[in-house]
Amino acid sequence: MTADEMKALGNKALQAGNLTEAIERYTEAIRLDGSNHVYYSNRSAAYLKKGDANNALEDAIACLGLNPQFCKGYSRKGAALHSLKRYNDAIVAYDEGLKKFPNDPSLTKGLSEVKRDKDGPPLGSGGGGGLFSPAMMAQMALDPKMRHYLNDKELMSKIQMIQSNPQLLTTMMNDPKVMMFLQQMMGGAMPGGGEEEGKAGDSASSAPTSTPNEKPSEKVEVEEISVEEDEHLTPKEREKKEKQNKALAAKTRGNDLYKSKKFEEALAAYDEAIALDNTNMTVLSNKAAVHFTQKNYDKCIEICENAITVGKANMAPFEDRAKVLTRCAKAYQKKKDLGMAIEMCKASQLECYSKDTQRLLKTLELEKRKADTVAYQDDTKAEEAKQRGNEFFRSKKWGDAVKEYEEAVKRAPKNAAIRNNCSAALCKIMDFNGAKREIEVAVDLDPKYVKAWARKGDIEVLLKENHKAMESYRKGLSIDSANVACKDGLRKVTASMGSSMSEEEQKERAAHAMADPEIQAILSDPVIRQILNDFNENPTAAQKAMADPLVASKIEKLIASGIVQTR
Helix, strand or coil: CCHHHHHHHHHHHHHCCCHHHHHHHHHHHHHHCCCCHHHHHHHHHHHHHHCCHHHHHHHHHHHHHHCCCCHHHHHHHHHHHHHCCCHHHHHHHHHHHHHHCCCCHHHHHHHHHHHHHHHCCCCCCCCCCCCCCHHHHHHHHCCHHHHHHHCCHHHHHHHHHHHHCHHHHHHHCCCHHHHHHHHHHCCCCCCCCCCCHHHCCCCCCCCCCCCCCCCCCCCCCCCCHHHHHHHHCCHHHHHHHHHHHHHHHHHHHHHHHHHCCCHHHHHHHHHHHHHHCCCCHHHHHHHHHHHHHCCCHHHHHHHHHHHHHHHHHCCCCHHHHHHHHHHHHHHHHHCCCHHHHHHHHHHHHHHCCCHHHHHHHHHHHHHHHHHHHHHHCCHHHHHHHHHHHHHHHHCCCHHHHHHHHHHHHHHCCCCHHHHHHHHHHHHHCCCHHHHHHHHHHHHHHCCCCHHHHHHHHHHHHHCCCHHHHHHHHHHHHHHCCCCHHHHHHHHHHHHHHHCCCCHHHHHHHHHHHHCCHHHHHHHCCHHHHHHHHHHHHCHHHHHHHCCCHHHHHHHHHHHHHCCCCCC
């Protein structure tokens, strides 16, 4: 939403008496465009209406700082100072305005009211000229609306106390009856309050301090450039503002057409807005959105880049600039140019951080890593790296062999033979976990690769995972029953189960096996636990249970792992 749109919402809220909302809207307008003096003037009126004269004064000063030729700024400043009872300063403010605008009625009226309040008698002063003077009381007795107050003995007693001691007025102001009496005397307005807004807050006369829920008795008039301020604009400024208003209308029409999926008509409307006002980057951003929807990504990127240039030149809000850069990133993503998409996201985050953009950045970085991995793959270069690795392996240059095999894996990640060779080289440098990782990938890629099953079993023996080694060798033999490597491996593992081991070695192997989730699952099986007990207490039942191939396989794994000892 633009600053002018925020100002319009503020005007509407102020006219409805929603002072807090009006202040919030004007504040947002100032955040979007802090160079527009009108927003400060309107917020000053809202603050004064709410009874916050200090903030009203600050905004009036800011307004005049931005545009010293703005007549109403002097009225705002004078009214705020008047409300603060800084009469001399208020007179100076009005005089400054009248020097530039000698025939302005609001400044003239405001000045006269300040002088009247400055020179007039204080409230509650006794004698003939005070607020509660005999002449004033006699006049109230003739007013039907005031007569019943004079018949209230309690109220009249308090009035007499004020007449005798005017200093009691401040204390008596807390009394609801006294407050009501004073309001009626002042015609519904409290003395010493903010400016009366019946005339756009131009008057510096006293008015009641509004509460958040209190509705103003009169319609509050706020600045609208096209109505109230044109008289203070130069012809060139007036023409510029008219073009901006027409551009805003064209942009709104374009937005409606875009929502209706009338893209060509929307583009025409946006072009019209740009021709009228080429300083508004949001129009360019919206135009880029249309091209993105139409999948014209190159055009979208071109317009986004232009929008950023315009936005920076005209001090557009950082948030708006960030949104354009994110849109540009998405266009690059669609073009598969992930590098530029990432750069655009990073630039967007520098302008204004967004969680959504951060998530997009993480997604793009992941996509790029995957894309780079795929782009790096080359079967020919993988074979060349494999052959170099084989040469190093035969020359017993294990480290160089590992380096070449790993390069071959990157070039051909789905080649099981290369991973098998890499696993063998890793074993030579004692990296058994790395070797196991590579060989497991190899058998996943090619489950019928017998040589890989044999190497997997050899690695599992080295890791003291005999129960797994037996399973690997058997899987290899199920594919090729004559495979020598699998046969020899299985024989050695089986023989080791009955071989004598030191107590320390047995404990080490059992502890290693206990860390295996598969062994843990077997031991937690109540059927297996019962069978293990039966081996000691009921051997016949245990032998009968072993007739089940699944049970026998699990018991065999426990024996191979060293958990169960046989004598």
